[in-house]
Every structure is written in C-alpha cells, then in structure tokens.
Amino acid sequence: MHAPATIDSAHYRRHIEANVVFRRFPSALGPRRHALWSERGGLPRAAILLPAGQATLSGGQDALELKGPALALISVQPQHFLRLAAGTPAQILAFSDLLLIDAIGKGAESVPLRYLAERRLVASSEHNPTQFDDLAHAFGAIERELTREDSASWRFLSAQLAVIMIQCWRLSGLEAVGQQSASTQGALLMRFRHMVELHFREHWRIARYAEALGLSHDRLHDICVRTLKRPPLDLVHDRLAHEACLQLIRSGLSIEQIAADLGFRNTTHFTRFFRIRTGSPPARYRSNIARQRSDRSEDTLRSFADWP
Known part of the structure; x- marks a missing residue:
C-alpha cells in the first residue's frame, strides 16, 4: 500500500482527497454537461457508471456514446465533458495513477488489468445484471467510504477499484477473447x-x-x-x-x-x-x-x- 502509515489524520485525509474523487449526478428533467477535469487540475483516470439513460463523452478522441447500463474507463483530458441526456443518472469516480497501481497489484491478474488500464473502454452490462449490481455496489462502497467521519481507508478504496477493473474486464469480453485464443x-x-x-x-x-x-x-x-x-x-x-x-x-x-x-x-x-x-x-x-x-x-x- 502506498498510503502513508504514520501521518496525522488531517494529512492522511488530504492524501486521500488528492487521489480519488467521487461525484454522483441524479437524473434531471433536462440535459446537463459536466466537466471531468476539475478546476484544480483534475485526476488522470475516470470510471463512469451509467445505470440507465444515455450520455456522450465529448473532447479528446471521437465522441463516445454511452447507453446505460454501462461503464466507461478513460484517461481524462482537460477538454473532456460528459453530456447527460434528460432522465439520465451517472456516477463518476476520478482517481490517480497511484491508486490505480495499488488496485492492479502484483499478481497474475494484474496482467490483464494493466493491459486494460491504458485503453479507453466501454463495457455494457445489459446482458449481465448481476455483474452490473456488483459494479454499482463497488461504486457505492467507495462513495460511503469517502464520506466517513473518520479518515477513509486507502486499502479499502484500492480494493474496490480493483473490483471495478475486474468487472469491466469481464464485461468487455476481453477475458473471453483471451481464453479462446490459447493457440495464438x-x-x-x-x-x-x-x-x-x-x-x-x-x-x-x-x-x-x-x-x-x-x-x-x-x-x-x-x-x-x-x-x-x-x-x-x-x-x-x-x-x-x-x-x-x-x-x-x-x-x-x-x-x-x-x-x-x-x-x-x-x-x-x-x-x-x-x-x-x-x-x-x-x-x-x-x-x-x-x-x-x-x-x-x-x-x-x-x-x-x-x-x-
């Protein structure tokens, strides 16, 4: 774990806040646009959970259309905006490379996760609601952890991010492709x-x-x-x-x-x-x-x- 182990609680909280930010957007009557890069500079990675509805990720590469339920993993650029259609809720988890490295870990499973980390990817859970429920639970767990009165746990946050990465790998179909290509x-x-x-x-x-x-x-x-x-x-x-x-x-x-x-x-x-x-x-x-x-x-x- 890369988080400091012997610092005071205020310093530890600032360390957490500098490496992970969670934002929840309830559905609204009209369309909305949200910047993914914050005024203080922004975090380089984001996971966007769309439980339902439609959204467009604009800026950077070509526009990315999202239709819920879906999860998008991206590298955030200053020009990135998420446009939510009317009636569309969303959750955005922004995180640092430091937290990502801890989530990926050092074991055999870190190989596909490392592969996944450098690619913009959209995974749909339309045909697998159970895995979508697991994703939603991990997002909710991170949100609750960050709002605790006591300092959030770095290890807890990295573990939940690992769950999100693994589920995205499975939902993307890349895991199945790798298993089917044993002779290549x-x-x-x-x-x-x-x-x-x-x-x-x-x-x-x-x-x-x-x-x-x-x-x-x-x-x-x-x-x-x-x-x-x-x-x-x-x-x-x-x-x-x-x-x-x-x-x-x-x-x-x-x-x-x-x-x-x-x-x-x-x-x-x-x-x-x-x-x-x-x-x-x-x-x-x-x-x-x-x-x-x-x-x-x-x-x-x-x-x-x-x-x-």
Whole structure:
C-alpha cells in the first residue's frame, strides 16, 4: 500500500482527497454537461457508471456514446465533458495513477488489468445484471467510504477499484477473447507475462519460463523478438526495473530493503543492475525524481501496456 502509515489524520485525509474523487449526478428533467477535469487540475483516470439513460463523452478522441447500463474507463483530458441526456443518472469516480497501481497489484491478474488500464473502454452490462449490481455496489462502497467521519481507508478504496477493473474486464469480453485464443502468439505472450508477474522477484532463467510454457528456449525467444522486437530476458529485466523505480519513488523503503524485496543477492548487485537499466544508481535516481519529477520518468511509470 502506498498510503502513508504514520501521518496525522488531517494529512492522511488530504492524501486521500488528492487521489480519488467521487461525484454522483441524479437524473434531471433536462440535459446537463459536466466537466471531468476539475478546476484544480483534475485526476488522470475516470470510471463512469451509467445505470440507465444515455450520455456522450465529448473532447479528446471521437465522441463516445454511452447507453446505460454501462461503464466507461478513460484517461481524462482537460477538454473532456460528459453530456447527460434528460432522465439520465451517472456516477463518476476520478482517481490517480497511484491508486490505480495499488488496485492492479502484483499478481497474475494484474496482467490483464494493466493491459486494460491504458485503453479507453466501454463495457455494457445489459446482458449481465448481476455483474452490473456488483459494479454499482463497488461504486457505492467507495462513495460511503469517502464520506466517513473518520479518515477513509486507502486499502479499502484500492480494493474496490480493483473490483471495478475486474468487472469491466469481464464485461468487455476481453477475458473471453483471451481464453479462446490459447493457440495464438499473443496468448502465449500473455501467459509469459503472467509468469513474469508471479516470478520476476525469483529471477527465473528464461529456460525455466519456456519450460513452464511448454516451449523451447529458442521458440520463446523467437516469439518475443518477432512480435515485440525484444528478447524475453530484456522484457523480464524491464519488469524488474519498473518495480524498482516504483518502490524508489513511492515507498519509504531503504535501497537495501528494496534490493532484498526484489530478490537481489546484495545491494551492490541491485545497484549495478539498476544503473545498467536506467543509467543512474538507485540513490541518485530517487533524489533526482524527488527534486524534479521529470516528465520522462512519469511517462515511464504510467505506461502499463508495454506488452500485448
């Protein structure tokens, strides 16, 4: 969990408010337009729940038509507006990349969620009311948590966002498509990525990944190079370096603790690996980001879809 654990309640509440905002719009007699980007700058992600009625998301890419019941996941731009038709209620959950990363987590299920996170997606629950009820419950739970007299729980909020992401994945049909494509190279790469998520801290050799996938080392190498233009070891090392960057920026762990958590024999080994992947030793990387939060580093950390 990335939320501070030892700060005062007022600071903790400000931390929550800076990372998640919930807005509910009851149905009205006439059409309305609501900006998704707030005056204070806005949060980069939004989940829009439309229980019924019709709405249009305008700005950014082509206009997106929504017909309830539906859920939309988008990356928010300053020009985004949600236009609600008469009689249409809506709930908007805006959230930060920080909360999203915690919701996605580190297990095998994080792979499709990471894939989902970088794509504008609309999921209809017209033919599955039970899953829509689960979505509505998660939205309501977040709303109630944010209005508690005591400080809201970061872990509770990230868990409910995970439920929303998983249900959106299921409703979108992407889960079924992935299960039906077991013989394709894309599906093999997805399985490889699942295994990397589970075992990158254990520093598995590529031959072990290949064996677990029922492939030869050369076959796995060939699939990665022809599809992604990169060898499998490079992909595994990228995942390891990505996690190291996240922990250096967003955790209070020492470099020694991060090295141990990521499975390195010692800090020297970790430092050498990190310098090769990023061009900077861990301590300097952490201090540079803390001082200037460079655009390049932020873009790297926000990219969840580097694999298919």
